[in-house]
Amino acid sequence: MAQKTNRLKTLVNSFTELIDKEQAEEIILQQGSALLKDLIVTDDWLPDEYAQPHRKFYQQYLLYADPDSRFSIVSFVWGPGQVTPIHNHTVWGLVGVLRGAEYAQAYENNQGQYLAVGEPIKMVAGDVEAVSPTVGDLHKVRNAYAEEVSISIHIYGANIGKVERSVFLEDGTEKSFISGYSNSIPPDLENL
Numbered sequence: 001m002a003q004k005t006n007r008l009k010t011l012v013n014s015f016t017e018l019i020d021k022e023q024a025e026e027i028i029l030q031q032g033s034a035l036l037k038d039l040i041v042t043d044d045w046l047p048d049e050y051a052q053p054h055r056k057f058y059q060q061y062l063l064y065a066d067p068d069s070r071f072s073i074v075s076f077v078w079g080p081g082q083v084t085p086i087h088n089h090t091v092w093g094l095v096g097v098l099r100g101a102e103y104a105q106a107y108e109n110n111q112g113q114y115l116a117v118g119e120p121i122k123m124v125a126g127d128v129e130a131v132s133p134t135v136g137d138l139h140k141v142r143n144a145y146a147e148e149v150s151i152s153i154h155i156y157g158a159n160i161g162k163v164e165r166s167v168f169l170e171d172g173t174e175k176s177f178i179s180g181y182s183n184s185i186p187p188d189l190e191n192l
Contacts (some may be wrong), residue, residue: 007045009189011035012064012073015155019070025092025157029130032094032155037128040096040153046075047187051099053079053149059182062161064189069159074181078102078143078150085167086114086140091157092132097123100143100150104129107138112172114138123152132157138168 014035022028039045050061059077066072078100086107095104103120122144123129131137143150154160161181166174 007039007042008063008073008187011039012189015071015073016066019066025132025134028157029092029094029132029135033096033128033130036094036096036153036155037126040098040128041126043098043125046098046151046153050075050183050187051077051149051151053077053082054182055079058082058084058143060161060179061183062181062186063153064186065159065161069162070157072156072159072161074154074156074160076152076154078152080148081143081146083142084140086138086170087167088133088137088165089131089156089160090133090137090163090165091160092130092134093154093156093160094128094130095123096128096153097125098151098153099125100145100148101125102144102150102152103142105140105142106136107140107168109138109168109172114168114170114172 018031061075064073101124103122105120106117107114108117161179164176164178166176168174
C-alpha cells in the first residue's frame, strides 16, 4: 500500500531535485518526461476527489505547487466530449495521459488567424507530450471519448493556475485568462 500512496510524493521529490539542479528547458522536458511517465504507467495513486468530472466543464485540480512557483502538478479531468478552446501556456509543460485518451491539435498564428497545423495527435494512457513557447505552445485539447472520462496529469514550469494566459478564436480574437483550479486545497502529500 505504501508504494501506491507514495507515487505522487516521489514525483514531487524527483521533480524538485531536477529543478534544483537544472535550468535548461530541453533537459527539464527530457528528464521530466521520464519522471512523469514513471508516475502514469500505474493508475492506482490518484485520490478520487482529484479525478471527479463536471458535467459541463473539464476540471483542473491542483495536486502540488512548488513553494517558489517553479513548477506545479495538476490533474485534468475530461468529462465525455469536453474540449478546450485554442490556448497557450506561456511556460514549459508536460502532459501525460493517466486514463482514457485525448486529442491534441496544434495551432499557429498565420497573419492574425489561428489555423490547425497537421493532424490531431491521439494520446493514450502512458503517453507524454511537451508544450512550451519554444517547442509549440498553441493547441486545443479534447477528450477522445464521447461517453467516458479521461484524465491527464500535467506538470508546468510555474504555478499554472496563477499564470496569465490566452485563449484564441480562429478569427484572431485573443482573450486573457487566469485558470485557477477546481479545488482550493491540494492533497496533503504526507497523508496520501
